[in-house]
Amino acid sequence: MDRIFVWLMRLILSLAVIGAVFFSFGWYVLSRSLPDYTKTVQFEQLIAPVEIVRDTANVPHIIGKNDHDTLFALGYVHAQDRLWQMTMLRRTAQGRLSELFGEATVSIDMMMRRLAIYSTARQSVSALRPDTLAKLDAYALGVNARLLEINRGALGRGAPEFFLFSNQISPWTAADSLAIIKLMGLQLSSHLQQEVLRARVSLILNDDRIKDLLPDMPGNGQAEIIDFTRLFPNIPPYRASVDQPRSALSPFKSIALAGASNAWAALPGRSATRGTLLSNDPHLELTAPSIWYLARLELSKGGVIGGTIPGLPLVLVGRSAKLGWGITSSNLDDTDVYIEQLNPLEPSEYKTPQGYKPFATKQSIVRIKDKSPVTLEMFWTENGPVLPGSHANLGAVTPLGHVTSIASTLLSSQDTSIEAGFDLMAAHSVQEGLEASRGFVAPSQILTLADSKQIAMRTIGALPKRDPRHQSKGRLPSAGWLAQNRWQGVFDPSVNPVFLNPASGILGHTNNKYTDRSFPEHISYEWGDSQRVQRMLRLLQTREAHTRDSFIEAQLDSVSPAARTLLPLIGGELWYQSEAVPPDSTAGRRQTALDLLANWNGEMNEHLPEPLIYAAWLRALQKRLIVDELGALHEAFTHVEPLFIE
Template identity: 30%
Template sequence: MKMPTPSSGLKSAIKGIFWLGSAALVLIIAVGIIYLISAQTSPSGKRIIKSLGDSVSITFDESDIPHIQAKSSTDALFALGYLHASERSWQMEINRRLASGRLSEILGKETFEIDRFIRTLGIKRAAEKQFDRYPIATKRLLQSYADGVNAGNAHLGWALPVEYFLTGSKPGNWSPTDSVAWMLMMALDLGGNWQKELQRLELSQFLSTKQVWEVIPAYTPGEPVSNTDFAKMYRDINVFNPNPLARDQKSKKLPATELTINEVPGGKDGIGSNNWALSGKLTASGKPLLANDPHLGLSAPAIWYMAHLEAPGLNVIGATLPGIPAVVLGRTDKFAWSFTNTGPDVQDLYIEQLDPKNPGVYRGLDGPLSFKVRQEIIDIKGEPSVRFLVKETRHGPVISESYASAKRVIDTDRFVLSLRWTALDIENQSVAGLLDMNHAKDLDTFKHALRKNYAPMQNVVMADVDGNIAYQAAGVAPKRTLHQGLYGVAPALGWEKKDDWTGYVPFEQLPNSNNPSTSWIATANQKILANNDPNPLTGDWDLPTRYDRIVELINGRSTHDLASMKAMQADTLSLGATPLLGLFKSVQSTHPLAQQAMELSKNFDGDMKIDSTGALIFNAWADQLTRKLFSRLGYLFTENYGSRNFRSPLILQLENPNSPWCNDPQTERIESCAETSNAAFDKALEQLSAQFGSNPKNWVWGNAHIAVSEHRPLSKVPFLGSLFNVAQPFPGDSFSVNVGRLELLRTDNPFETKQAPSLRTLYDLSDLEQSLFIYQSGQSGWVQSKFYRNMSALWARNEYLPLRMKPQKVGRQLDLAIKEK
């Protein structure tokens, strides 16, 4: 027998490996094809549902908006839950786990710190207690929605969204309290005052109170709502951590995660929105026009899902939040409504003093008090479970043991920080308020339903077909008195009565307006005062740049129509840039590219157009100038620059040409603001050359200002991130009506934006069927669906899709049927 030669044996082995590899590749391709065929990315046909009261018909229009026709509200909400699960199953699973502090069960130790913080706040526990007090009729609606979610997930079968396979997980059970918990998470995302309080506390280690106000200024500079010298107060009681090394070691952002579930929600500048209503006196049709664009974090899939619900006593279309059984922003056939964040101060931090002999006791108003203590257990994928204790004071949960920035700043042997927050109140029934709003017959009953909105407080601007426009701030906020105590601007001493809450502002005293003489209403997170209450709802309003520009645009025309409303939503003139243009254009530089850059910027007027070179050069200069003035704050600047934009303190300091903040403390000579501006310009040119090449003609705003909708949690995973994320060049900046807040130090590209109009809607009350909408991704949460990102380019170009109750074209149809007896 002839023995095989080594070379022939090697060839056989290679051939075998080749065929084995080919077979594996064929198998993978076959499984992929079977998966793509089996995945129910666009369900249609008939589904038999056991727990349904009666059959429901769902038709999908050309934009893939479902039109749900049901014979009862419970069945309509069941169908909405079914669709949310069918289209956004993974998004809902992540949201459910985030609100319950259970991300680490499927994502591992990277998300432990987020889970611990959410468990410390007790979001799910609060939701359960609140749900117990909901009216029985509302509980039934929430339960029906939850049943729909679970039925929708069950009908997905084995071919789940690919994220489940990548994380080795499956959809969990959705309960009514998960919906209540997600509403609390929205309130947390739209809050964040406590983080600003914490930053003022941290700055007080190194700065005087006057200097702290220069870094995080009052809304009206020089007129803070509190006159307390809090920096001295903190030093007098020795509140600060005596060990600087410990502070430096814990100065990283919390949490650090490669999987990007983001940081603790809330605490970012610019989370807000625009809305405005014009009465018929200002419109071509003689009927009102209404506009809304909420500014939330961009995500893929989007935070919103459009839907139309129709049943006896219910006919509403608009934006829903997967996880919540209601149209949050939208219209009926009689009226339309819109939200912006009022931004009241509903979160206060308290410094609680520990008993040195008994760490289980803290100092109360009249003597020692015992902490309420509970144990939490977090299961972590691939790691042992972690048990920890959560303490509560009379004000609320102790956060300084679960939030690194809070823990590092104080002497933890003597103090803790607790949080009081309205949203955790057992009386909170905001989801019930949304359901009542959806069932309102007219504007009057809608306004009555707003009384149930608890948190987050919203500026609700409304209009109806009868020609009325109205405004109401809806939610709860603590009563405060100007210049009494700290007014919530910085952590208060928990054992002193003067900063305790004494009640909430009555609904009747909240700001409101009906058919004002101006014939228009607008809100953009600017300062709002009630006529009968001179005490502002917070001391930390946003800069009024968007509001001021909206007012300019409203007054700039005698007559408006849908076209002018579109132009207003697309407006990119930045009133946060215009105060700096004089200094910018007076720059003197010897940089080789300076002359060309200045020539390209000479006509720049603050309009952040997508094709503007001046916009990019200006923003790079403003970024570097901000760093030069405030980077001396060390980690307290680097950690917060991005979530805080620092534009307000920059503008204020540059009003003084010799501001001490312009001087570089590391040089012997004293620099003026003009000299620091010149140095910032040189640095900006170096940065732009490195990032975009040495030809300034290529320095176009749209090349740098990219709107990124991040997927949770795969956005930072190589290859998968580019597959799941949605990105578009985008105009605007942090202060324009068409907002695109810069990330600054938070990303490698400081000009990137992850917070922009998450939705745009326009309503013409002369014909509500002409209503329009757009958002930045698509209806589907399935990455392989054509509806995953189909709206992205339209959104970036400020184009719209119809929002009709009676669509001109109908695509697929899905029927949910009861089992025949």
């Protein structure tokens, strides 16, 4: 028995030693992938010494003697901290996710290649000034210096995630940064989905009910609801289809997650310190890590600090010593869906105003992990790339003998947005910032600016020039062969709305409707907010003088104006019951819930039960109101529409 015990102890000790050795080896290998922030390194690409100081929040402060070295260092720290994120963003834009994730991402890759996001980014490089190219090249050199350091120093694989996937990383280029801007624009735009949804609803409901379910924002800039079946009489009246679940790796967001944000600014007359104030919250879908990366850069035109995106050498939201800037989603209608008619005698041709023409075609090979590669044949019309019917339920609104294509400012091959971003970082006044913003193409945003004396808001990005006779005014898919439905280029940037030094002393934006201009110089018929703007106005206009703390308080405010409006309407007759009921019965719990809501101020506090009761009630109510008419299509309405309920 003693002998068995001795051998058992030896076995346990041996296993413990082996486990400790494996753990130590694994820890050593993985830790080699983590950056060392204390070391001094030399790179021949640098002109002069650069110092990178990280504060207690690990935000890098990059102090260089020239722009080349500072942007080189930014590329280096981005690759130090977010190399996996950068390569994933690039692979998504290139349509190369399946090389890592196999069949699960093939449809994403095929869609990205059809849109040719990366190809147009490469073409846009030739549209940039030499000084912009020099900055992009400096940043790319910094990224590649880190890659070389990883390879030569055997520093793991640069990021722990690469131990699970391929460690083959191509050198970074200027086109990669441009592609990431286009990719972000793709994630922020929902007009394609909006057009398809409105068309699907119009196949089921009459005009009045469409206006109820998909209401226009209050104001004068309304548009006639065009009956989709009048545009395409041969389309079946209804096709039941269920929205496909979205992959976490997909850049194509749902309508509700396509972008939300807020910003406001105050003139000195509305500030307690007699200086301007600017606050910006560019919140996006939650990801790990965050899309944002804070950094401070010392540049030749002055230092800037704020939010960057790994892969981009820009401070997209931030400030310098003389100017602050923020961005919010503008909802500008940057996309049109077209129904293209095929030649019944020759399916390789489509109808144009001049007759039938052959599609432009190209083949692309999609490589798939552990599978044989797939050859993708892509088609383009004069309007834009042809998309499959499986994307965003396009097939549900495409008549037989037709295909769909899209036009989008994101697909511009002359995109100077990154150049405008560099110019904005160098601006020292509101006027200079407004002038710099003229070069933005896509994605469109609202740019909020503040210097020491002035504030401004401007819609930045290209506004498509549509014909006043456009059949659907861009609200529904339209016939691609009719000249009046086609874009006529884009408007000059001077057409974009600008708000400068308002009499009220306050500017603000919550993705709400901000202009009533008539078509085709309108901005959009689809807006991202009809409720938060009410709360913003109450918080900002009822206070005479603001401080930084009052702006922070407004940013953190969680009161729902929709709850305050809707609860009296749907619960007014339910607050009280004529007879007592047992508290542990269904009727008693119902009464408890109503009592809670009756005394609730609409604060969406995570520690309170009222927000959960309210949200569940509203979702159930909206579903019951629409499911009998819409059937399976009701699942496309994932968020409550307060104007519809009201």
